[in-house]
Amino acid sequence: KKGSYDHFMQKEIHEQPHSLTTTMRGRLKDSGVLLGGLKEHIKTIRRSRRVVFIGCGTSYNAALAARPFMEELTGIPVTMEVASDLLDRQGPIYREDTAVFVSQSGETADTLLALDYALENGALCVGITNTVGSTLSRRTHCGVHINAGCEIGVASTKAYTSQIVAMAMLALAVGSDQISTQARREAIISGLSSLPSNASEVLKLDAEMKELASSLIDSESLLVFGRGYNYATALEGALKVKEVALMHSEGMLAGEMKHGPLALVDENLPIIVIATRDACFSKQQSVIQQLLSRKGRLIVMCSEGDASAVCPSGSCRVIEVPDVADCLQPVINIIPLQLLAYHLTVLRGFDVDQPRNLAKSVTTQ
Numbered sequence: 060k061k062g063s064y065d066h067f068m069q070k071e072i073h074e075q076p077h078s079l080t081t082t083m084r085g086r087l088k089d090s091g092v093l094l095g096g097l098k099e100h101i102k103t104i105r106r107s108r109r110v111v112f113i114g115c116g117t118s119y120n121a122a123l124a125a126r127p128f129m130e131e132l133t134g135i136p137v138t139m140e141v142a143s144d145l146l147d148r149q150g151p152i153y154r155e156d157t158a159v160f161v162s163q164s165g166e167t168a169d170t171l172l173a174l175d176y177a178l179e180n181g182a183l184c185v186g187i188t189n190t191v192g193s194t195l196s197r198r199t200h201c202g203v204h205i206n207a208g209c210e211i212g213v214a215s216t217k218a219y220t221s222q223i224v225a226m227a228m229l230a231l232a233v234g235s236d237q238i239s240t241q242a243r244r245e246a247i248i249s250g251l252s253s254l255p256s257n258a259s260e261v262l263k264l265d266a267e268m269k270e271l272a273s274s275l276i277d278s279e280s281l282l283v284f285g286r287g288y289n290y291a292t293a294l295e296g297a298l299k300v301k302e303v304a305l306m307h308s309e310g311m312l313a314g315e316m317k318h319g320p321l322a323l324v325d326e327n328l329p330i331i332v333i334a335t336r337d338a339c340f341s342k343q344q345s346v347i348q349q350l351l352s353r354k355g356r357l358i359v360m361c362s363e364g365d366a367s368a369v370c371p372s373g374s375c376r377v378i379e380v381p382d383v384a385d386c387l388q389p390v391i392n393i394i395p396l397q398l399l400a401y402h403l404t405v406l407r408g409f410d411v412d413q414p415r416n417l418a419k420s421v422t423t424q
């Protein structure tokens with residue numbers, strides 16, 4: 060079933076041009092998006108006072124990537140909940156809330172318990188899942204199957220990018236009554252239709268990521284700095300590295316750098332800075348300058364052609380990725396980091412598809 064690939068994680072990373080296509084199949088129209096499962100609920104979602112995204116691990120990170128465009132396109136405040144933390148706090152959930160549950164398997168215990176809790180509190184419950192017939196799919200009021208195809212590797216890869224795309228379509232559908240964002244929505248729809256070919260393009264970085272991985276095999280830790288649309292990319296890139304390559308890694312909000320993390324910077328600690336083109340670009344340029352002035356060992360991810368704009372001194376290692384609609388950039392930016400985590404794992408001699416101590420579906424608390 061792995062075909063010409065050595066591991067499922069590798070196969071699933073390389074499958075993304077296809078899985079993104081199947082996620083969007085039949086749902087993207089020139090005039091807007093059509094999500095069969097949500098038709099009857101869109102008006103209720105529009106009227107909600109708040110959207111609460113709930114998930115665990117990679118699915119939480121996908122929701123975090125969706126938060127900025129959900130807020131932008133709908134004008135509804137969006138809050139984030141790690142499922143276990145919502146349960147620990149018994150945090151407030153109201154009838155006027157739309158609770159969006161994100162889960163690849165649809166069987167994660169904490170996510171399902173959070174769903175029971177939100178149902179008891181009267182919220183409209185929406186599922187975003189890869190698994191038709193899963194408990195999540197059955198117990199939510201409505202939802203979207205991401206149709207990414209079965210994911211076997213324990214580390215979630217293609218489900219992450221398809222979850223973001225499914226939530227982009229959700230945001231477009233909920234925001235479709237807003238005249239002021241019509242042009243923006245059209246640009247995002249056009250960006251979505253190009254994503255599979257952008258994903259094929261970025262997968263060509265495979266050999267470069269293998270080479271980068273070989274320069275990092277003996278590192279003890281890897282930091283990843285992102286902000287704005289790509290804060291989620293930083294968290295998710297770091298999660299992939301820690302869970303499969305068994306290397307300590309932290310994703311950090313670049314805006315928090317001076318509030319603590321800067322103390323870690325020296326000439327040895329590798330730091331990935333995500334600095335692709337968006338409204339935060341000049342802030343990231345200044346973060347890079349500040350890290351370089353402390354002799355940081357930088358790997359900068361930037362848009363194609365931006366190497367000298369992000370690192371004029373030429374002292375950083377640069378990963379150039381295709382430029383896509385700013386809010387969809389996380390779908391492309393995570394792919395080189397998935398490849399990096401994959402190669403790092405193989406080179407360090409660990410089990411890629413079955414990382415130590417982990418299970419594909421966490422059905423116990």
Ligand code: UD1
Nearest residue numbers: 094095096097186187188191195196199200201202203204
């Ligand atoms: C559906 C069919 C698809 C068919 C298409 C044709 C299914 C599973 N999907 O896709 O095979 O090609 O119509 O128009 O038969 N749901 C939840 N919670 C979730 C996920 C989904 O309640 O977490 C519900 C939806 O609200 C919907 C149903 O499950 O009622 C199917 O969802 P989805 O597969 O996303 O709908 P379509 O894309 O319309």
Ligand code: F6R
Nearest residue numbers: 116117118162163164167214215
């Ligand atoms: C990371 C990973 C886990 C899952 C988490 C939630 O690669 O796979 O962090 O994302 O256990 O699983 P689902 O999405 O099935 O609820």
